[in-house]
Amino acid sequence: MKLDALFQNPTALPTAPKVVEELISSFDKASVSTEEIAKKLSTDPVLSAKLLRLANSAYYHVSRSIGTVEDAVLMLGFVTVRTLVISSGLVSGFKTVPGLDLKQFWRYSLHTAVSAKWIAKQCNENTDLAFTIGMMHAIGQLVIHSAMPEQAMALDKIAGPLDGRRIDAEQASLGYCFADVGAELARRWKFPDAFAETIAAFPDPLSHEPVNDLAAVISVAAWRARVEQNKFTAEEIASCYPTELCEQLGLAPNILIDKMPSPDELSAGLEDLVR
Numbered sequence: 001m002k003l004d005a006l007f008q009n010p011t012a013l014p015t016a017p018k019v020v021e022e023l024i025s026s027f028d029k030a031s032v033s034t035e036e037i038a039k040k041l042s043t044d045p046v047l048s049a050k051l052l053r054l055a056n057s058a059y060y061h062v063s064r065s066i067g068t069v070e071d072a073v074l075m076l077g078f079v080t081v082r083t084l085v086i087s088s089g090l091v092s093g094f095k096t097v098p099g100l101d102l103k104q105f106w107r108y109s110l111h112t113a114v115s116a117k118w119i120a121k122q123c124n125e126n127t128d129l130a131f132t133i134g135m136m137h138a139i140g141q142l143v144i145h146s147a148m149p150e151q152a153m154a155l156d157k158i159a160g161p162l163d164g165r166r167i168d169a170e171q172a173s174l175g176y177c178f179a180d181v182g183a184e185l186a187r188r189w190k191f192p193d194a195f196a197e198t199i200a201a202f203p204d205p206l207s208h209e210p211v212n213d214l215a216a217v218i219s220v221a222a223w224r225a226r227v228e229q230n231k232f233t234a235e236e237i238a239s240c241y242p243t244e245l246c247e248q249l250g251l252a253p254n255i256l257i258d259k260m261p262s263p264d265e266l267s268a269g270l271e272d273l274v275r
Contacts, residue, residue: 003176003184012147016189019044020089023082027192034078038069041085050088050272051081059269079128084273087113087135091274094142098149099156105142106274108162108229109135111263116221118266119256123217123249130217133198137218138162140181140199144170162229164240167203179203206244216245224256228263 006012016024019040026032042048048069055072056065066072073081091106116134120127141161145152155173159165170177183200194214201208201215202222208215220242227237237257246255 003180006143006147006181007184007188009147012143013185013188014093014142014146016093017044017047017089019047020086021189023086024189024191026082032078034073035070037078037081038073041069041081046092047085047088051084053272054084054088054270055081057269057272083128083132086132087273090136090139094146097142097145099153100142100145100161103274104229105138105161108225109138110267110270110274111225111228112137112218112221114266114270115224115260115263116217118260119217119221119224119249119251120214122251122255123213125214125217129194130214130221133195133214133218134221136182136186136195137199137202137222138178138182139185140178140183143181143185144174144178162226164223164226177203206248211248213249216248220245220249220251220256224260225263 022040023037026037041051051069051072052066054060055062055076060076062075066075076084094102096102097105113131113134116130117127119125120130138161145161151173155166155169159169167177167179179199179202183196186195186199198212198215198218201212202218205212205215205219223240223242226232232240241254241256243253246253252259
C-alpha cells in the first residue's frame with residue numbers, strides 16, 4: 001500500500017480532539033489568549049480531568065493544589081499545558097490497534113519523550129518541542145497497524161514494533177517506514193513544519209544536510225527508551241551506543257548511561273499521561 005493510499009483508509013486516521021487541534025494551531029500564533037484556551041479545554045471533561053491529575057502529580061511539585069484548568073495554565077504555564085494536552089490527546093485518539101500492545105507502545109513513547117527533554121536540555125534544544133515530538137515520533141506505527149494489520153503483523157514477526165531493525169524491515173517491505181507515515185500525519189494535522197521534518201529525519205539524522213539536531217535528539221532518546229524497554233545488557237549497549245549522534249550534539253561520551261537518570265525515573269509522576 002502506497003503512502004497516499006494508506007491515508008485514504010478511514011480506519012487508519014485517528015481524529016485529534018477539537019481542543020488539541022486548537023492547541024496545534026496556537027504554535028503559529030504570536031499571541032494566544034490563555035483564558036480562551038482554558039475555556040475550550042474546560043469543555044472536554046476527560047482531557048481536563050487528566051490535565052488536573054497531571055498538574056497535581058509529583059512530577060511538577062506545585063506548592064498548592066490545582067483545582068481548575070485556569071489554575072493549571074497559571075501555575076504550569078501555557079507551553080507545559082499545551083504539551084500535556086496534545087500528548088494526552090494523541091494517546092486517547094487510538095483506542096485499540098490490531099497487533100499492538102498500546103500500553104507498552106505509549107510507555108515507550110513517554111520514555112522517549114522524557115529522555116528527549118533531558119537530552120535537549122543538555123544541548124540547548126527546545127525541551128517542550130523535544131518532549132512533544134518524542135511522544136509522537138512513532139505514531140506512524142499505529143497508523144500502519146490500523147490500516148494494514150496483516151502486513152504489519154507479518155513485519156512484527158521479522159522485527160517487533162519497538163525493535164531498532166523495524167525501520168529497515170518496513171522500508172524493504174513497504175518502500176517507506178513509520179517515520180514517513182508519522183511525518184505525513186503531522187502535516188495533515190497541521191503541526192508546525194518542525195514536527196514533520198524532525199519525525200521524518202529521526203531514523204538517520206546524519207544523512208540530512210544540514211543535520212537536524214532535534215531529530216538527532218529524538219533518535220538518541222528513542223535509543224535510550226529501547227534500552228530500557230528491552231533491558232539491554234552492558235555488552236548490547238556498548239555494541240549499539242549512538243556515539244556519532246552524541247558527538248553531533250556535543251554530548252559527553254557515555255553520558256546516556258553514566259549521567260542520565262533512567263527513563264523510568266524521568267517519567268515518574270507522568271504515568272497518567274499514557275493511561
